[in-house]
Amino acid sequence: MEVRAELTATVWKVVAEVGATVAEGDELVILESMKMEIPVVAPAAGTVSEMRVAEEDRISEGDVVAVIDVS
Template sequence: MAEEIRAEMVANVWKVEKAVGDTVADGDTLVILESMKMEIPVVAEIDGVVAQIAVNEGDVVQEGDLIAVVE
């Protein structure tokens, strides 16, 4: 079953840590967001493989925007 990971707030995409095809474990950082000079890690909530990274470094995400999909 695929897990969609979505932004919880408006933020800038500071760093993309994983790529499509990477194996991840529950708690691994996928992307780091930056908001108000704070770094917010976006983590996988299941073990699996990254099926999609929907953002690029420098993008601005809105609350609810798709960040990644882990299968």
């Protein structure tokens, strides 16, 4: 399952690592836009198989942030 950014922003912090088991609602990354921190959360439980962003990356709305293998 691809997890996409909902807005154009800068990646402030990568919270989850590849191989991590996440629950629905767990934070994957935290974005920063206009001095606001916006979490990107797991839409379902599973394992993070890919993290496609790094801290300080500039991303656009709709970009894939991470991929989760749903359990």
